Amino acid sequence: MNQAAVKPNAKAKASSRGVQSIEMGARLLTALADESEPMMLKDLAQVAGFAPAQAHAYLVSYKNIELVEQDAETGRYRLGPMALELGLANMQTIDPFAMASETISELSSRTGLHVAIVVWGSFGPTVTLVKESGSQLNMNTRPGTVYSLTGTASGRVFSAFLPSATVKRAMSLEKREKAGTGRVGTHRFLSRAEIEQIRESGYATVENPPIPGISAFSAPVFDHSDQMVMAITIIGQDFYLLDRAESEFVPALLGATQKLSAELGYIPAY
Structure with a gap:
């Protein structure tokens, strides 16, 4: 025995x-x-x-x-x-969105916030997946939701990191949209200084968000070709999110997006 x-x-x-x-x-x-x-x-x-x-x-x-x-x-x-x-x-065997799904699950569990994957779709920044935190936060962000390029945190990240020609075309179309399209957020002026600030800090947010009392912070994810492939956005009620954003939640967001970018083969230029 x-x-x-x-x-x-x-x-x-x-x-x-x-x-x-x-x-x-x-x-x-x-x-x-x-x-x-x-x-x-x-x-x-x-x-x-x-x-x-x-x-x-x-x-x-x-x-x-x-x-x-x-x-x-x-x-x-x-x-x-x-x-x-x-x-x-x-690279051929990597599934970026499966990896991103794991990332947002971990980030939501860690922060207690809703976390969304946002990609560039036919009509602009489009939600593909939302991991809800289990809190009592009710919001209408669902897969298929399209964000404003300048009036939302997710949109502003794409505005800062996508090729400028792509952004200009999309902004021109957004400006001409009629009310009632279902896009979250409305077009706002976005200065070059604001774009540079987003690029420097690596994330975006927006004052006076489209849903009162609900704020968001968004950061880009890059792949091995140095292209932005998606944004990851954290969403929460102001009273919970804003006081701890700079000290806790934004660093957690950036840590998650930078780790995912590295796993996708991105090498930042210093």
């Missing part, structure tokens, strides 16, 4: 063991990816926490399988064709 009881534990321990050398070598690949430029051996070794000789041994093997390549003239190392193929294969 004792022997039979021990075997499952031994198997569990064995199955949880990895190959340490592979895990260590991954630090070199991570360093090359993070630095985003070819590196000399000594610099790469320093960033990854290796002795140069130890790093060189790993790099020889990585060169053999084309995970890494070395410039013949400068001697600098960069990620190789196999790394690109792996990255492209990963």
